[in-house]
Amino acid sequence: MASPSSEYGYISAKLKARSSRFLADEGIERVVRSKSLQEAFLNLRGSFLEGLEAQYAASGDLKSVEAFLASKERNAYAEIVGSLPGPAAAFIDAYAEKHSIDLLKDALRLWFDAHVRSRPIEDRAIYLGNGKLRAGSGRALMDLTAVSHAASFTEVVQALSSTVYGPVVSTALPEAVSKGSLFELECALDRLYFDGLFSAFQALSPRDRASVERLVGLDVDIQNIANLVRLGTVSGLGADAAQKYLMDFSAAAPAAELARSFSSDNVSGMASTLLGSEARVPNLGALERLLRRMRLSEARKRLAGDPFSIGIVMAYFVLFGEEVRRVRMILNAKYFGLSEDRLRSAV
Amino acid sequence: MMFTVPMEYLSAAILSKDKAAVSDELLRIGSLDAVRIHPSQGMEKGSGWDAAPAGAGVAADDSLPGAERFRDLRVRIEGLFTLAGLPLERGDPARFVGQAFPDLEALSRSVDSLVESMQGIRERQKELQTGILRLEELGRQADFSASRVRKGAKGATQTFSSFLSLRFGTLPEGETGSVEAALASIAAIVMPSGPASDGRIPLAVLGLKGDEARIKAILASHGWEDIVAGADSPFLGEQAKAEMEAKRRRLESDLAACSKEYTDLFEKRSGELSEAWARLKAAELSLRLRSVFATTDSVAFLSGWIPAADRDRVENVIRKAADGRCYIEWLDVGAPAPDGTEPPVAMEHRGFLAPFQTLVTNFGVPGYGAVDPTPFVAAAYLSMFGLMFGDAGHGLVLVLAGFFLLLAARKKGKPEMLSKLIIYCGGAAIAAGLLFGSVFGMPLLPPLWF
Numbered sequence: 001m002a003s004p005s006s007e008y009g010y011i012s013a014k015l016k017a018r019s020s021r022f023l024a025d026e027g028i029e030r031v032v033r034s035k036s037l038q039e040a041f042l043n044l045r046g047s048f049l050e051g052l053e054a055q056y057a058a059s060g061d062l063k064s065v066e067a068f069l070a071s072k073e074r075n076a077y078a079e080i081v082g083s084l085p086g087p088a089a090a091f092i093d094a095y096a097e098k099h100s101i102d103l104l105k106d107a108l109r110l111w112f113d114a115h116v117r118s119r120p121i122e123d124r125a126i127y128l129g130n131g132k133l134r135a136g137s138g139r140a141l142m143d144l145t146a147v148s149h150a151a152s153f154t155e156v157v158q159a160l161s162s163t164v165y166g167p168v169v170s171t172a173l174p175e176a177v178s179k180g181s182l183f184e185l186e187c188a189l190d191r192l193y194f195d196g197l198f199s200a201f202q203a204l205s206p207r208d209r210a211s212v213e214r215l216v217g218l219d220v221d222i223q224n225i226a227n228l229v230r231l232g233t234v235s236g237l238g239a240d241a242a243q244k245y246l247m248d249f250s251a252a253a254p255a256a257e258l259a260r261s262f263s264s265d266n267v268s269g270m271a272s273t274l275l276g277s278e279a280r281v282p283n284l285g286a287l288e289r290l291l292r293r294m295r296l297s298e299a300r301k302r303l304a305g306d307p308f309s310i311g312i313v314m315a316y317f318v319l320f321g322e323e324v325r326r327v328r329m330i331l332n333a334k335y336f337g338l339s340e341d342r343l344r345s346a347v
Numbered sequence: 348m349m350f351t352v353p354m355e356y357l358s359a360a361i362l363s364k365d366k367a368a369v370s371d372e373l374l375r376i377g378s379l380d381a382v383r384i385h386p387s388q389g390m391e392k393g394s395g396w397d398a399a400p401a402g403a404g405v406a407a408d409d410s411l412p413g414a415e416r417f418r419d420l421r422v423r424i425e426g427l428f429t430l431a432g433l434p435l436e437r438g439d440p441a442r443f444v445g446q447a448f449p450d451l452e453a454l455s456r457s458v459d460s461l462v463e464s465m466q467g468i469r470e471r472q473k474e475l476q477t478g479i480l481r482l483e484e485l486g487r488q489a490d491f492s493a494s495r496v497r498k499g500a501k502g503a504t505q506t507f508s509s510f511l512s513l514r515f516g517t518l519p520e521g522e523t524g525s526v527e528a529a530l531a532s533i534a535a536i537v538m539p540s541g542p543a544s545d546g547r548i549p550l551a552v553l554g555l556k557g558d559e560a561r562i563k564a565i566l567a568s569h570g571w572e573d574i575v576a577g578a579d580s581p582f583l584g585e586q587a588k589a590e591m592e593a594k595r596r597r598l599e600s601d602l603a604a605c606s607k608e609y610t611d612l613f614e615k616r617s618g619e620l621s622e623a624w625a626r627l628k629a630a631e632l633s634l635r636l637r638s639v640f641a642t643t644d645s646v647a648f649l650s651g652w653i654p655a656a657d658r659d660r661v662e663n664v665i666r667k668a669a670d671g672r673c674y675i676e677w678l679d680v681g682a683p684a685p686d687g688t689e690p691p692v693a694m695e696h697r698g699f700l701a702p703f704q705t706l707v708t709n710f711g712v713p714g715y716g717a718v719d720p721t722p723f724v725a726a727a728y729l730s731m732f733g734l735m736f737g738d739a740g741h742g743l744v745l746v747l748a749g750f751f752l753l754l755a756a757r758k759k760g761k762p763e764m765l766s767k768l769i770i771y772c773g774g775a776a777i778a779a780g781l782l783f784g785s786v787f788g789m790p791l792l793p794p795l796w797f
Contacts, residue, residue, distance in 0.1 A: 035423065036462045038469070042426045053430075060472025060605070064480075114510075120557040122510070122534075126480035145487055149510050 004207065004308035007085045012307040015080070015316040019303060021048040022323055031327065032343055037062070037334040048320075049327055062335050067127045069324050074099050074133075076320060080313060087203045088310045091212070094200035095314065100133060101193050103144055104165060105186055108173075110148035111156060112182055121148065140164070153177060168192055183230060187245050190223060194247050204310060211302065211311030215318060217251025218295040221274055224255065225288045228262050228270075232284065239263040289346075296322055351719055352693040353655040356678035356685075359648070365669040366647045370636040371445040372668040374629075376660060414634035416451055421627040423458060424620050427465075431613040434760030438625030444633060449626040457623070464612055472605045474532070479598050481534030482591050485511075485555055489587050512559045515540060516566070516573045517547040529565045531597075533558050536590040549574065553587055652691050690715045700725055702768040733775030740787030742776025749773055 023031070027047060034040035041053040055068045077096035081089045107128060113119040128144050146159040153173055160166040172185035201209060201216060224246045231237060231245060239259040246255035253274045261269035271279040271287055275294075281287045295318060302315035326347050333343040361369055428435040488511045518526060520543055527537050535554030543549075554562050613620075640647040653661050662675055678685075692712050696704040703725040707713075713720060736742060749770035756763045780786060784794035 035459075036466065038430055038462060038465050039423070039426055042430050045429075056469070057606070057609075058472075058602075059476040060469035061476045062473075064476060122481060122484060122555050122557040123477070126477070126484045149488070 002085065007088070008308040008310070008312065011080065011083045012312045014083075015312055016303065016307070018048065019316055019319060021046070022319055023047045023049070023327070028323075028326055028330070028347060031330050032340060032347060034334060037331060040331055040334045044327070049323070052327075052331075062331060063127050065331065066328055069328060070099070070103075073321065073324055077317065080317075084310075084313065087200070087205065088208060088313070091197075091200040091204055091208075091310060092313055092317070094196045095317065097196060098193055100142070101165075101189050103128070103133065104142065104147070104160075105182075105189065107144040107147040108156070108169070108182060108185065111150055112176070114148075115152075116177055116180065125149070164192065164196075165189065187227060190227075191247065194220065194223070194249075198249065208310040211306060211309040212314045213251045214298055215295065215302065215311075215314050217249055218291060218298060220247050220249040220252035222288060222291045222295065223247065224252070224258055225270075225274075225284055225291060228258070229284045229288065231262070237263060292322065349719060349722070351713060351715055351717060352695055354652045354690040354693070354715070355655045355658055356650070356690070357653050357658075357661065358650045358676045358678075358685075359665055359673055361647050361649070361665070361669045361673045363642050363645055363647045365672060366637060366640055366642065367633075368445075368668040369649070369665055369673075370640070371633060372664045373661070374444045374632055374636055375441050376657070376664055377441075414631045414638070417448075417627045417631040417634065420451065420454060420458065421624055421631065424624050424627070427458070427461065428613060428617075428620070430465075431610060433610065433613050433617070434758065435624060436617060436621040437628075437760070438621045440625045440629035440632060443626045443629040446626075446629070448630045448633075449623065454623055454627070457619075461612070461616060461620075465609065468605050468609050468612070472602055475598050475602045475605065478532060478534060479595055479602075481555065482595050482598070485534045485536075485553065486588065486591050488555070489553065489591075510556050512552075512554050512556050512562065514552045514562070514566070514573065515549070515575070516552075516571050517549050518566075519570045520546050520548055522569045523548060523550065526565065526569050526571075529569070530554075530562065531594075533561060533565075535562050536587060536594060538586050538590055547572070654693060694719050694721060696721050699771075702764045702771065703728065705764050706768075729771060729775040732772045733779035736772070736776035737779040737783050738785045738788065739777045739780030739792070740785075742773045742778075742780050745773030745776055746770050747773075 023044070027043070030043045031040050034043050041056055044050050044052055049069075051072075052065050052069065055065050056062070059065075074096070077092065077099070081092050081096070084092060110121045110125055110128075114121045125145075125148055128148060133144070134141055140163045142163050142165070143159055147156055150156040150159055156173060157166060157170040160169050168188045169185065172188045176182045176185045197216065197219075201212070204212070227245045228242070231242060239256070239262070242262050243255050243259035246258055248255045253270075257273045258270055261267075261273060267281055267283060267287065268279065270284070271281040271290075274287065274291065279290075281290065299315040299318035299322075302311040303319065305311065329347060330343060333346075359369075425435055523537065530537065530552075533554060535552060535558060538551045538553070539548065540551045541549040552562060552566065639651075640649050642648075658677065665673055665675060692715050694704055694707070694713075700721050704721050706728065707721050707724050733742075736745075746769075749766050749768075749772075752766035752769060753763055755761075756766055781792065782794070782796040784790050784792040786792060
């Protein structure tokens with residue numbers, strides 16, 4: 001049986017070298033202080049995102065830049081997975097699946113807007129690109145253009161029939177159409193994603209499980225809070241009903257306690273459950289931002305910690321994803337002329 | 348050249364009103380390594396002394412912005428040129444020393460207007476890019492629906508795709524060009540569907556459903572009349588692809604024109620921005636130098652290190668700028684400053700030895716008064732490189748590569764040290780190669796050594 005050093009030595013060195021090109025907080029602050037969108041791209045030079053400048057110079061289109069960013073992130077996963085041992089590769093594959101699910105959600109939202117809300121979608125549909133990608137553990141081909149441009153609900157299900165998402169969509173989409181909301185369907189897709197992630201997590205070695213458990217737990221917490229933020233628009237939701245939309249995991253806050261605090265509008269209670277100590281947080285949005293910062297901090301610790309475990313790899317992708325998210329937010333803020341202070345509080 | 352540059356410590360007392368003139372003259376000659384004065388015993392707070400604060404660039408005059416603001420705008424101008432991929436011709440700041448400081452607000456507005464113009468070009472690029480993407484979307488939909496065109500009612504033909512619109516009709520002869528021009532910004536193509544008759548041309552117009560209303564309005568304004576579609580209208584096949592490809596090429600050509608316009612925008616304003624850069628740099632340096640004076644209402648003190656060779660020149664400059672109203676004191680060459688700090692180390696090598704000075708300082712700076720290792724480093728480095736490389740042909744390649752890099756660096760306004768070093772190393776390799784008789788690994792010449 002290969003030792004952890006031989007399994008992870010090469011990939012660990014590679015990812016640590018690459019992480020030196022992350023912007024980190026000082027770099028992000030420089031981008032935030034840029035006087036214009038053009039100058040924001042200048043401040044990305046020298047980082048792993050410096051290619052965005054050329055993309056923007058060629059097209060002048062920020063949405064194209066965002067699509068390029070998303071594909072860059074997906075390609076990063078695909079490149080790394082090949083260097084990992086079996087269970088670790090399956091875990092990172094399962095972790096990367098969230099990008100495929102995000103794209104599927106985009107395609108479903110486009111279909112929903114076109115066929116249920118009767119809104120034009122061409123200006124958004126063009127950014128799905130050729131719209132085909134391999135998704136799920138079986139790597140079945142998913143045609144997102146066929147999904148977003150399907151003439152009926154039946155065609156949507158048909159387009160996804162060969163993928164793991166087919167059964168979920170065929171069950172939840174009719175209900176989404178009748179309720180006029182995709183929230184339940186998206187929650188079902190999220191649950192499918194986390195089920196896959198949890199089962200890949202269980203297949204890891206004990207050493208690897210220990211190194212990523214906390215990060216997975218924080219992911220679950222962030223997802224739960226994001227769902228509660230959306231549920232916040234529904235008044236009078238009881239604890240049992242709210243708990244339906246939350247997930248449980250060993251290293252995450254208990255869903256039942258979160259649901260109880262949510263139903264009694266007790267944000268501080270939720271914060272205490274999540275953070276393990278008293279905390280005064282004004283709202284769920286602030287709590288979500290706090291959890292993201294905790295996840296960043298945890299990822300940085302992992303990156304500096306045991307170099308021979310899957311923790312390094314997951315930490316790298318957490319930092320990668322968070323940096324992409326922040327830069328995307330900053331570029332959009334610069335485009336729309338948002339003030340620095342407001343942007344800083346969101347980033 | 349064999350030792351570090353000898354330095355002398357200057358202390359000068361001048362009238363506060365002469366501070367600006369003296370600092371500007373010192374800036375012009377550029378010899379001073381100014382020292383920040385700290386209050387000594389007897390100069391306690393409240394005694395009237397205003398020692399230079401710790402932060403650099405604090406304006407002595409409250410009506411002037413600080414050096415940091417000038418620096419920020421100067422760096423912003425540099426950044427914009429870097430964005431455009433053009434070298435900024437950095438004017439000589441010495442030309443503007445002693446002149447009135449530039450109007451920061453006016454310059455900021457000018458730079459902001461440049462950025463707005465840049466953004467305007469990007470917005471046009473975005474529209475063209477969106478047009479290209481929508482054409483691609485049209486192509487994807489056309490592929491999807493190619494076999495599904497059905498004969499339908501007069502006018503818009505029902506397609507299998509609910510996202511495509513395919514209209515059949517006729518236009519008066521001569522209107523086709525106008526319609527194509529009007530549809531240029533929309534993802535729609537116009538294809539002939541038959542021969543002209545009775546002064547009208549039968550056409551098919553393929554577009555996205557979302558643009559149907561705009562397409563209909565444009566067609567109506569040019570005299571469009573709907574007709575019934577033919578049963579085998581192959582308007583989603585090769586003909587449509589060819590039209591889309593032609594339209595895409597036109598859009599890409601317009602996109603390329605925008606890139607040129609972007610570059611031209613900078614080239615048109617490069618003179619103005621170059622001068623602004625120099626003015627800002629001069630103002631920044633002037634404010635920084637003024638900030639190191641310790642002042643009272645009437646007297647200002649300046650201290651600093653001067654190369655011994657410039658002593659007379661500096662003293663004359665100060666006396667002239669202060670109109671004789673000054674007291675100047677010099678410490679002996681090589682003695683430490685009154686606060687015990689050692690003289691700064693300067694090595695001045697120009698021309699051939701300049702790249703080797705960079706090599707030396709990368710490793711560490713010799714102590715003051717010590718032997719300057721630069722000539723020895725140059726000789727040893729070139730000898731070792733030549734002996735190890737030892738091939739005239741490969742050395743020639745290095746020299747040529749170095750020249751190309753030098754030309755590229757000069758074009759982009761980047762440092763030239765590395766390219767010069769490569770040229771010298773190439774020369775050393777050629778010399779050693781000739782001694783060893785080796786040219787591209789072959790013994791083409793008689794060896795003179797070994």
